[in-house]
Amino acid sequence: MNDNKNNAQVEAEADMMEWTIEAASVKQRIDKFVTENIGNDVSRTQVQLWIQNGDITVNGESVKGNYKLALGDVIALIMPEPEFVEIVAENIPLDVYYEDQDVIVVNKQRGMVVHPAPGHSSGTLVNALMYHCKDLSGINGELRPGIVHRIDKDTSGLIMAAKNDKSHASLAAQLKEHSVTRKYIALVHGNLSHDQGTVDAPIGRDAQDRKMYTVTERNSKHAVTHFQVMERFGDYTLVELKLETGRTHQIRVHMKFIGHPLVGDPMYGRSKGIKMEGQALHAAVLGFIHPTTSEYMEFSAPLPQDMEDVLFSLRNR
Secondary structure: OOOOOOOEEEEEEEOEEEEEOHHHHHOHHHHHHHHHHHHHOOOOHHHHHHOOOOOOOEEEEOOOOOOOOOOEEEEEEEOOOOOOOOOOOOOOOEEEEEOOOOOOEEEEEOOOOOOOOOOOOOOOHHHHHHHHOOOOOOOOOOOOOOOOOOOOOOOOOEEEOOOOOHHHHHHHHHHOOOEEEEEEEEEEEEEOOOOOHHHHHHHHEEEOOOOOEOOOOOOOOOOOOEEEEEEOOOOOOEEEEEEEOOOOOHHHHHHHHHOOOOOOOOOOOOOOOOOOOOEEEEEEEEEEEEEOOOOOOEEEEEOOOHHHHHHHHHHHO
């Protein structure tokens, strides 16, 4: 569903979406309009493919991706069947911090993708969990069994997964209510001017590069990150970051926004300085209320060795 009611009137069914174009969207490219209004993190490339295949029409006719919208145009998207991806259980070692019949907490290594996607169906956390757990919740479908939240491929640290639908619903509700404790440790460029603070800035897709996110008022979601300086190194700062919301790339985008991007970040960082394979970001603390016992549980994981090595070098230079 479209959150921005000023752009168009929108109707949706399970496998179809339809927009009637209003004045605010006249002369906008159809591929850009659909990408911005469909939600669910659908890429512009995917939308262009749907247009090319005839899954998106204007007034019942196929158009090209650069078609400019006119007042009263009716855009229809008939959602194609999702591409089938076979998910296979794989005997991949896991660093398990906690496990019972309802939930499992794992310390994910940097470089591991959380869940499969078309073109990337193996070597993920889900593949490993399927082998290790046997039973996982099915709320998020076949591609994301058990997955309640995500951390980026090149972010290390703690992540929880649900073993049944009841537990999944409980953990997902806690995330929505912002009651889950999520603390990260990051090494950022520059010397922060304050020992602590809050970044309250909405995040949405970057209009120039749909793979990236940015602080923007357009088609964005509320995002809040709290930071606390842990150690200063002059031209670098070690910070603890606490998520109040959990938007895609939130910490990476917010730190870039305040002028202190993460060291090693290939998308939002700086090319000069310390070199790392992926951003220096670690999900160090994870706390939640157990879905069955109602007991608050909190776990912490030490920094990965590559971050420790960088910090050792900074402390002894």
